[in-house]
Amino acid sequence: MSRILVPCHVKGTVALQVGDVRTSQGRPGVLVIDVTFPSVAPFELQEITFKNYYTAFLSIRVRQHTSAHTPAKWVTCLRDYCLMPDPHSEEGAQEYISLFKHQMLCDMARVLELRLILRQPSPLWLSFTVEELQIYQQGPKSPSMTFPKWLSHPVPCEQPALLCEGLPDPSRVSSEVQQMWALTEMIRASHTSARIGRFDVDGCYDLNLLSYT
Amino acid sequence: MLQEESDLSLIIAQIVQKLKGSNLYSQLERQAWASLQRPEIKLESLKEDIKEFFKISETGWEKKLQNAVYSELSVFPLPSHPAAPPEHLKEPLVYMRKAQGSWEKRILKSLNSMCTELSIPLARKRPVGEQKELLNKWNEMGTDEPDLSLFRPVYAPKDFLEVLINLRNPNYENGDSLSFRTHLGLIQVPLKVKDIPELKECFVELGLNIGQLGIDDSTQVPPELFENEHVRIGQKVLAEQDSAAAQQYIRQGSPTALRAELWALILNISSQPEDVLYYEQLKTNVIQHDLLVDSLIYKDVKLTASNDDYYFVFEDYLYQVLLCFSRDTSVLSHFAYNSASPPKSYIRGKLGLEEYAVFYPPNGVIPFHGFSMYVAPLCFLYHEPSKLYQIFREMYVRFFFRLHSISSHPSGIVSLCLLFETLLQTYLPQLFYHLREIGAQPLRISFKWMVRAFSGYLATDQLLLLWDRILGYNSLEILAVLAAAVFAFRAVNLMEVTSLAAAEAVLADLSTLKVMPLLQIFLFATVT
Numbered sequence: 001m002s003r004i005l006v007p008c009h010v011k012g013t014v015a016l017q018v019g020d021v022r023t024s025q026g027r028p029g030v031l032v033i034d035v036t037f038p039s040v041a042p043f044e045l046q047e048i049t050f051k052n053y054y055t056a057f058l059s060i061r062v063r064q065h066t067s068a069h070t071p072a073k074w075v076t077c078l079r080d081y082c083l084m085p086d087p088h089s090e091e092g093a094q095e096y097i098s099l100f101k102h103q104m105l106c107d108m109a110r111v112l113e114l115r116l117i118l119r120q121p122s123p124l125w126l127s128f129t130v131e132e133l134q135i136y137q138q139g140p141k142s143p144s145m146t147f148p149k150w151l152s153h154p155v156p157c158e159q160p161a162l163l164c165e166g167l168p169d170p171s172r173v174s175s176e177v178q179q180m181w182a183l184t185e186m187i188r189a190s191h192t193s194a195r196i197g198r199f200d201v202d203g204c205y206d207l208n209l210l211s212y213t
Numbered sequence: 214m215l216q217e218e219s220d221l222s223l224i225i226a227q228i229v230q231k232l233k234g235s236n237l238y239s240q241l242e243r244q245a246w247a248s249l250q251r252p253e254i255k256l257e258s259l260k261e262d263i264k265e266f267f268k269i270s271e272t273g274w275e276k277k278l279q280n281a282v283y284s285e286l287s288v289f290p291l292p293s294h295p296a297a298p299p300e301h302l303k304e305p306l307v308y309m310r311k312a313q314g315s316w317e318k319r320i321l322k323s324l325n326s327m328c329t330e331l332s333i334p335l336a337r338k339r340p341v342g343e344q345k346e347l348l349n350k351w352n353e354m355g356t357d358e359p360d361l362s363l364f365r366p367v368y369a370p371k372d373f374l375e376v377l378i379n380l381r382n383p384n385y386e387n388g389d390s391l392s393f394r395t396h397l398g399l400i401q402v403p404l405k406v407k408d409i410p411e412l413k414e415c416f417v418e419l420g421l422n423i424g425q426l427g428i429d430d431s432t433q434v435p436p437e438l439f440e441n442e443h444v445r446i447g448q449k450v451l452a453e454q455d456s457a458a459a460q461q462y463i464r465q466g467s468p469t470a471l472r473a474e475l476w477a478l479i480l481n482i483s484s485q486p487e488d489v490l491y492y493e494q495l496k497t498n499v500i501q502h503d504l505l506v507d508s509l510i511y512k513d514v515k516l517t518a519s520n521d522d523y524y525f526v527f528e529d530y531l532y533q534v535l536l537c538f539s540r541d542t543s544v545l546s547h548f549a550y551n552s553a554s555p556p557k558s559y560i561r562g563k564l565g566l567e568e569y570a571v572f573y574p575p576n577g578v579i580p581f582h583g584f585s586m587y588v589a590p591l592c593f594l595y596h597e598p599s600k601l602y603q604i605f606r607e608m609y610v611r612f613f614f615r616l617h618s619i620s621s622h623p624s625g626i627v628s629l630c631l632l633f634e635t636l637l638q639t640y641l642p643q644l645f646y647h648l649r650e651i652g653a654q655p656l657r658i659s660f661k662w663m664v665r666a667f668s669g670y671l672a673t674d675q676l677l678l679l680w681d682r683i684l685g686y687n688s689l690e691i692l693a694v695l696a697a698a699v700f701a702f703r704a705v706n707l708m709e710v711t712s713l714a715a716a717e718a719v720l721a722d723l724s725t726l727k728v729m730p731l732l733q734i735f736l737f738a739t740v741t
Binding site for chain 1 (some may be wrong): 293294321502571
């Protein structure tokens with residue numbers, strides 16, 4: 001399905017911490033990232049992709065556009081999605097992740113703002129975040145075309161003229177020809193990815209030194 | 214779920230793309246053309262009729278296709294996220310990629326300096342006289358005694374160990390203060406490794422109540438209890454030619470008579486005339502061009518395999534396999550999932566011009582000290598050079614490459630080292646503490662075993678039983694478990710030593726060890 005990138009503004013991460021940030025010794029385990037869409041009308045969210053960087057759990061809250069009189073409320077659409085099965089080890093720490101509309105807890109139509117809540121309970125990591133955040137909305141469906149009248153309302157077929165004896169049935173011949181054409185198209189479209197196996201350039205393999213780049 | 218369906222179709226598309234370039238594809242195509250003569254194939258239902266024809270089991274094609282697909286699934290990683298760059302597929306963690314990059318740079322510098330010091334070109338075309346001479350003595354290259362005193366191996370396992378010891382994650386709390394997660398061993402990266410309950414689940418076929426070759430085929434046990442039946446099942450698996458069944462079967466060990474065929478079935482190697490031709494082509498490449506890497510291979514074989522009591526008879530085979538291996542460009546495809554990258558060079562005088570950029574050596578793998586020991590045990594099983602070559606190449610691109618490149622893969626050498634140290638620390642804490650106190654970190658002793666997959670340290674029949682399990686479980690974790698089991702076995706002696714040298718002496722000779730009882734006791738019979 002097609003998708004369109006929605007330009008978004010990712011605000012700086014805000015750490016949530018109990019007590020005074022300066023005096024407490026531990027590192028924050030919860031970060032909040034706000035994502036706004038300043039130049040876009042409320043849209044239907046299709047997909048969110050990002051690169052993880054040591055975040056263990058992700059929750060997402062969304063504020064949707066409702067009818068004019070009720071104020072927009074924050075709704076949780078993803079709760080504690082696990083990105084790292086073991087928060088103390090490297091598994092899943094730098095993976096690329098996609099989250100889709102059907103994984104969300106609520107309907108994602110008319111999105112105004114997103115709030116990503118990142119949690120990393122392990123004290124072993126110096127920092128954690130998500131990178132390369134991209135939001136996609138549904139792409140346009142294939143444009144509807146108006147068919148010419150003779151395609152959508154074919155003329156009722158006339159009686160075929162009587163053929164001479166010995167000739168094959170034309171409808172059978174035409175279906176066979178169609179299939180052969182389809183086969184030749186398929187063969188033309190496919191190409192092999194086999195290597196040739198030559199390592200030299202025109203028979204020459206005189207090398208000086210290895211290159212560092 | 215939508216996501217799983219699209220993942221599945223992506224995997225299918227990837228496998229189809231890979232198989233399109235293979236021998237099997239052209240064979241199937243030829244068969245399909247030939248089958249058009251048959252009366253039951255009609256043009257209207259061409260696709261279905263040909264599919265039906267292939268499914269008939271006497272032709273064996275469905276089985277061959279199944280084996281090929283299974284082989285692809287075992288070797289290639291699943292397709293990654295569309296936004297992920299190709300480096301991510303090689304190695305997801307950025308700091309490990311960087312470490313591998315700088316290690317490779319060091320190797321290149323070392324090779325370049327050897328080149329300039331000895332004034333020997335990296336590669337040159339052999340003059341015709343020399344080509345004829347080499348062709349004549351192809352089968353007895355071991356009798357050659359070239360002067361190799363100026364050559365030195367590019368690196369040895371202990372240099373690589375130093376690199377792994379210094380591996381650090383910049384985002385990890387590496388402070389001096391001891392915390393609950395301080396690594397007391399040499400490896401300081403927090404990779405996920407299995408503990409004994411998870412290993413028990415993973416290696417369930419090695420359990421105490423399941424028959425094993427290596428234990429239940431000893432002379433005291435009557436063969437009717439296990440061995441005869443196991444051999445019978447093995448013959449049946451070979452008759453069916455089913456890769457997946459063979460892989461499951463070999464987890465309990467392979468009878469000596471069936472091992473060569475079973476390994477070939479699991480690795481999906483069948484000696485077609487095309488494969489023999491390909492090997493001959495590689496041989497021609499060896500004869501035409503002389504590489505500096507050849508001298509490194511010569512030196513390595515002379516230093517390691519020729520000095521080994523079990524393997525010196527295979528010296529000539531080793532040259533025939535390793536020299537051809539260096540010229541094989543099909544090995545380059547494994548760099549898609551290997552964190553390493555092949556070294557690049559330019560044709561003399563054309564520095565910087567991309568059309569004249571080549572890989573050196575042609576297969577991208579620079580051998581290190583002990584590399585020939587990966588091939589030596591295989592010489593016991595295969596005597597025909599092209600089949601021996603194919604088996605070695607497949608074993609290398611599936612398993613052995615992970616033992617000398619820095620990656621976070623569960624079968625990579627870094628994970629194996631961490632698994633070994635964690636097992637020892639958790640289940641033999643006194644021994645671990647004692648060895649650490651006397652300055653004999655256990656990994657310093659066991660690293661060389663794991664890098665060589667124990668080749669050259671165990672007796673050959675025991676080594677082959679171990680490699681059976683590597684193939685059966687498609688993972689190298691068993692090497693780390695065996696290393697810990699060896700330490701557990703010699704724990705009493707090790708507790709009395711007072712220096713690294715003495716600890717090395719206790720563990721110097723592993724040739725009398727029986728591998729399967731050690732593994733079984735460590736995994737299933739140790740009180741935890």
